[in-house]
Amino acid sequence: TRVLLTGGSGFIATHILETLLARGHSVVTTVRSEQKAQAILTAHPELSKNRLDCVVVTDMARDNAFDEVVVSEPPFQAVIHTASPYHFNAKDAKELLDPAIIGTTGILKSVQKHAPTVKRVVVTSSFAAINNVYAKAKGKVYSEADWCPITVDQANDNPANAYRASKTFAERAAWDFIEKEKPHFDLSVINPPLVLGPIAHNLASLSALNTSNERIRDLITGAAKNGCPPTGNYLYVDVRDLALAHVLAIEKAEAGGMRFFTVSSHFSNKEIAQIIDQEFPEFRSRLPTGEALVPGDYPADGVYGFDSSRAREILGVKFRPLKESIVDAVNSLLAVEPEI
Numbered sequence: 001t002r003v004l005l006t007g008g009s010g011f012i013a014t015h016i017l018e019t020l021l022a023r024g025h026s027v028v029t030t031v032r033s034e035q036k037a038q039a040i041l042t043a044h045p046e047l048s049k050n051r052l053d054c055v056v057v058t059d060m061a062r063d064n065a066f067d068e069v070v071v072s073e074p075p076f077q078a079v080i081h082t083a084s085p086y087h088f089n090a091k092d093a094k095e096l097l098d099p100a101i102i103g104t105t106g107i108l109k110s111v112q113k114h115a116p117t118v119k120r121v122v123v124t125s126s127f128a129a130i131n132n133v134y135a136k137a138k139g140k141v142y143s144e145a146d147w148c149p150i151t152v153d154q155a156n157d158n159p160a161n162a163y164r165a166s167k168t169f170a171e172r173a174a175w176d177f178i179e180k181e182k183p184h185f186d187l188s189v190i191n192p193p194l195v196l197g198p199i200a201h202n203l204a205s206l207s208a209l210n211t212s213n214e215r216i217r218d219l220i221t222g223a224a225k226n227g228c229p230p231t232g233n234y235l236y237v238d239v240r241d242l243a244l245a246h247v248l249a250i251e252k253a254e255a256g257g258m259r260f261f262t263v264s265s266h267f268s269n270k271e272i273a274q275i276i277d278q279e280f281p282e283f284r285s286r287l288p289t290g291e292a293l294v295p296g297d298y299p300a301d302g303v304y305g306f307d308s309s310r311a312r313e314i315l316g317v318k319f320r321p322l323k324e325s326i327v328d329a330v331n332s333l334l335a336v337e338p339e340i
Ligand code: NDP
Pocket: 006, 007, 008, 009, 010, 011, 012, 013, 031, 032, 033, 036, 058, 059, 060, 061, 082, 083, 084, 085, 086, 099, 124, 125, 126, 127, 167, 191, 192, 193, 194, 195, 196, 210, 211, 212
């Protein structure tokens, strides 16, 4: 299959790109700079332009940003849209909302207008679009049936809410588009919780690390020694399993019209610290202990459950255990900065 992948320089998208190529698909990926395009092409010198190419889209919140990109020779059969800002530094919610929402609706519109051969669009949403952070956690079992109830006003309360709102509103806009427009393609949405695991993208230093792996970095550098960072949510998925889920969502006809809650298991930052303690004794003295571990534990009043049976049964993804994700993640960080 010929696939358009947006945001190919990201943590998750790099694994999606590798999985697509390994499974024989041909890929054009969008990035925000010529430098990022070159880094991706240089990492794959053996591939012809027909199997892998990069296109620069500097601002996806611009009208018709993807109009030319969705046209290719040979034409695309599928699109995977991952690009979306994921950080907690927004000064104004608009910084996240515009690229998330306009980026998502923009690519759907461009495919509708200019890419008649596309049959499936897969969008990377999030557990953030499912989780109701205002509800009692104990006894709740989250699944694809749940939606984050965040409002436009709450989006401006704090940077975490801005991110939650960006993912919730972007995903809603995608489903609304399908319902209203009834385009020639269908939609699958992937809703990952926190994504952990080895980094494979080009990174100059660990200061540029993606948001979800920052907790692992901060544990091995000692930055979390005096206080284990608290956890915003208690579910995780390995980046490799998540990448495969995205690719299976374009390969399996029956995945159309569905959300997939791709969860491996519960996790806490305290458990991550314990795995590092066991597997990397050289970092033991940098890890939080005793009272400093407490904020990284599960909440005393309990944690919600999850149901990821749809992803396992329809997509056929198997989820690996936390220990493997953490060990491989730490080794990948050491490869970037051996003298960490
Ligand atoms: P990264 O920050 O590594 O990747 C984000 C990607 O989006 C990058 O390709 C980035 O481009 C691109 N991007 C960011 N802002 C913009 C913008 N304003 N315009 C165009 N492109 C932009 O994070 P992840 O790989 O973790 O995130 C990928 C997707 O997965 C996002 O949709 C995120 O919301 C979602 N997700 C991530 C989770 C996680 O725990 N990691 C959990 C749930 C969902 P560039 O490389 O140029 O910065």
